[in-house]
Amino acid sequence: MQPTMFLRAQLIIVLLMLGSILLSACGGSAPTPTEAPAPTEASAATETPAADPSNEPFVFGMVLVGPINDGGWSQAHYEGALYAEERLPGSKFIYIDKVNPADKPNVQVVQVVDELVAQGAKLIITNSDDFKDGTREAAKAHPDVIFIHASGDDVLTGLAPANLGNVMGKMEYGKMIAGCAAALTTKSGRISYLGPLINDETRRLVNSAFLGARHCWTELRGNDPADLSFEVTWIGFWFNIPGVTLDPTQVANDFINSGTDVIISGIDTTEALIEANKATQAGTPVFALPYDFEGACAQAEAVCLGVPYFHWGPAYLQILTAAKQGTWEPAWQWLDPDWTDINNKDTSAIGFIKGAGLSDEASAQLDEFIAGLADGSISLFTGPLKFQDGTVFLAEGEVATDEQIWYMPQLLEGITGRSQ
Template structure:
């Protein structure tokens, strides 16, 4: 987690923090309760793990002024609604629901508990007490696509995809846009596994692609199984959500790391102070919420240097991976030359860009 950013923010808002807690004087001796709902186990070393790291950061920051709760391995559906409702009944003032499939249950429960603030990850439904947040993972995927385009020997890149939702589709597209620019001969092969976390399925998908000549594997699933499979077979892989380098010291090219710590702390403090407002929040490299801290030994120095240059241009806003011209698979222009795709269009992305093989499952 990016402690330097958190420390800077803390210094800038220290006075406000004191006032915020003063505003809670009626219940000053009671901890402010915050809950998290995870689709996978906190030990997945991916998405749920990184969200739980932000929960830990929240406790470290606020100390005994905050009490956190989490529920892991929550299926997307009726069970999610029950879990979220029970957490609201238990007096949690802020509830983070951290998977796309929790959207409808979160929206339903939010209407039942108007005094509780709900934050839903990667969705699009907003309400007076319901906000959404997501990270610009596609920025990291574009960097991964560039690196993959330079290290592949077979020109076959594999992508293990979870579910056909906009977040996953735009990340696949970001990889393809990088491949098309830096190595047009490279092919992107997508395998849908319909799970966020299933090490067996993820390993099978990785092995099947490597059997077909793929020598670089990216993933939008949460276990390190693909990285481990690549390590065993002398291929390359990109880590998801957290630093997965220790699962494949030789295979690891880079990891696209999510750091939710600043957002979690900032949001809870805003609710405490009574100045939180519903919004659709996007955080990326500029906010240090998407990180690519290092590159593996298989990445040539010149490639790592150019990748870092790309990261700098993304952070300072001079470049966006979704800068036109961009075409869909039929060749129709969806983003004109020189324009940057708007967030609302990224949020609803439901098509492959030119170059991606296959079709999106329905």
């Protein structure tokens, strides 16, 4: 190769690499942080015993898998942390977001935790199922720091060290309500679920959405269950990683092209809603239910049927208060909604906000369904229920225990899509 050609080729390669870095940096750039930059050398302050500990802020940290403004899972956690910080005097919140192999290669949970601890964090929340090993390893490395692995189950499985707890909201109910809203709206009888990756949590949520949909399809609309198609496609991760996951935009379009008119999203981001909106504007009415974050409908109000979302704030406030007072005990917490008002942001762990796309009639029927869940007259994890392979999950009249629901090994009979 001629020297100048050699040089030119090198220039092109470097420009391409630089361009892709800049693009990814700008694409997901976080807004200016709401908290002031940490005082420089906070670590020095924590290492020397302070004269008056009551003046020291109680620093808590969070490791987030996605960006804090993803309009989904990570944003809900972030806002939950801000909620707790605001209500707990003397507390100070620090975080690192986008901790995932695409955004931060070469960075592991343990390293990020080290940084937070160096900034003085006494309690650290990690927010992804994928942080399970990393959180456990970090908890062992920092025995005097409290760790909360949201959505995890290390306490349940007995793998957790004494300074590690788990917390999760009973999103099953939120997904049942979402499934019901979908079934009350669909004209074609085809509901599709945009799934992330396959694990206990996601199987549980798909099954819940399906049960809600089937109940409302048959009981409230009086249709034959055989006429309801409920399909799930797993993209492979909680959000799009180009080249690694399926592209959720593409999958949503495949759903729409195959006749789906309601998409329930199980991923952290809002592609389903965006694509439903595009299809609707192009003349094919399609509705969607995003997930995780109460503000998610804002991206396309008209086609949004509603959003099941988490309120992490109350749980975090309770945990942080206990930790600050020194009364925290490790626990596996699976928190119920506040059935008197599932949208009470001070008491309910999960909620459901109706979207503008829901018709008045469907909205009234949905209220009826929610009331049934609240008073216990509707209990969907009650037998007879079978798994996809025909084996019995719950016998006639049998009601599932929390653990049976937490660890469902398969999707339920009636759902199209992979269980494993």
